[in-house]
Every structure is written in C-alpha cells, then in structure tokens.
Amino acid sequence: MRVLLVEDDAILGKAVRDHIAASHSVDWVNRLDAAREHLDSAAYDLILLDLMLPDGLGVGFLRKLRAAGSVTPVIILTALDQISDRIEGLDAGADDYMIKPFDLSELSSRLNAVARRYSGNPNPLIEIGDLCVDLAAKTVKRGGRSVELTGREWALFETFLQRPGVALTKAQLEDRLYAFGAEVESNTIEVHVSRLRKKLGHAVIDTVRGIGYRLGSAR
Numbered sequence: 001m002r003v004l005l006v007e008d009d010a011i012l013g014k015a016v017r018d019h020i021a022a023s024h025s026v027d028w029v030n031r032l033d034a035a036r037e038h039l040d041s042a043a044y045d046l047i048l049l050d051l052m053l054p055d056g057l058g059v060g061f062l063r064k065l066r067a068a069g070s071v072t073p074v075i076i077l078t079a080l081d082q083i084s085d086r087i088e089g090l091d092a093g094a095d096d097y098m099i100k101p102f103d104l105s106e107l108s109s110r111l112n113a114v115a116r117r118y119s120g121n122p123n124p125l126i127e128i129g130d131l132c133v134d135l136a137a138k139t140v141k142r143g144g145r146s147v148e149l150t151g152r153e154w155a156l157f158e159t160f161l162q163r164p165g166v167a168l169t170k171a172q173l174e175d176r177l178y179a180f181g182a183e184v185e186s187n188t189i190e191v192h193v194s195r196l197r198k199k200l201g202h203a204v205i206d207t208v209r210g211i212g213y214r215l216g217s218a219r
Contacts, residue, residue: 001025001045001115002176006035006061007077008053012100016048016077019104020111032056039065042175043162044072046115051078051089059092066093073114077102126161129217131200133161140200147199152177156192160205160215167208189213 001024007013008030017028027042029035032053038044051058062074075096076089086097095114098107126133132141138154140147149157159168159176173189193205193213206216 003046004038004044005048007050020108032061041172043159047072047074049074049076051076051080059089062092075114142200153192153196157196164215167211167214169212
C-alpha cells in the first residue's frame, strides 16, 4: 500500500514515516501544495493528514479532495482535540481522527483497519473483458484461469485500475515502481507493459500517443 504523509513536524513526521515504512511505501511532505503535486502525479492508497500546515488548513484541503470526487481514505493526525474539531474533520470526509500524541502501534492498527474497509468495500472484484481482478487478494484470472503477476507487474496494473480512463505518463508510472523499491531503467515501463499485455491480453493497456498509457478493455 502506498501512503502519502502530510505532516510539518519534522520529528513526528520522521517517526511516522520510519514506523510505517516497514510494511508500506511512504511519501512524506510538509505542505499542502506539495501534497497536491504528489496526488496529481501518483496514485495513493491512503493519506495521513495533519490539520495545521504552514500553507493552510488540512480540513479545507480534505473538503476539496472530496468535492473533486476523490475516495482515497484519509486519517487525520492532529493536536486539535475538541469534539467540534473531530466532528468537523469527519464531516469533511475523514475516515478516522487521531489526537497527538499517539502511539505508533495504534496508528498502524488504524491504518490497516481503514485499508481493510476499503479493500472489501464496495466490491473488490473488477471485470475487464475476460479478466476477473480481485483487488483485496491481488489476484487476476483470465478466462477462469489464474494469471501469475510479479510484484512489479501488479503494482503497475493496480495503478491503471485505480485510475480507469486516465492516460498516465511514463514518469507517473515510473514513480509508482520507485515507490515499490524497484530499480527503474529507461525502458522499464515499456517492458512491463509488454509483459502485462502478453499475460492479460494485448488490449488490457492502450497506448495514448504523445502521453503514455491507460487501462483498456482486455478483450
């Protein structure tokens, strides 16, 4: 799972990043404008959001995300401990609300709980042509037969699944593989797209001339 951490406290940010990096990929930024840039260039599975940032309030940022149609899970991390603050954060679209200081183990548990809710909700099964994709189990069947994907291939395929109909640039796709600890060479994306087409069908990924690639029909 790829997590975007938006936190301007250097000590807390490093502690949170180092703690959850053991089991998840984490990008850490300390401003809302940097968070927007990251969300525009990569697909995230969950956002950890502070409310008091140098360039604005996290709750306003969250409202704009939800208004734009984003369903990415968000856990608020804040020192604001009033009931009214919690209500405002949850009403803005947060999935959970944690008060600083908090235990890092509890953060991991809540992060995993939110991820489980989304992995099973609404329907983790996606059908694309003759493909049946189980997002929760990270498995793919083609014509009823299981297809084995490597970790890099799944990471790339999942990126397309998360943004159907959207043309993704080579740089955006490379960024996804960097997050999974893969060494990315100049032709890495072309190689993995070719492998996915061989395994899942040539039409599973469309080439968008001058831009990059997008999810296809898989027929």
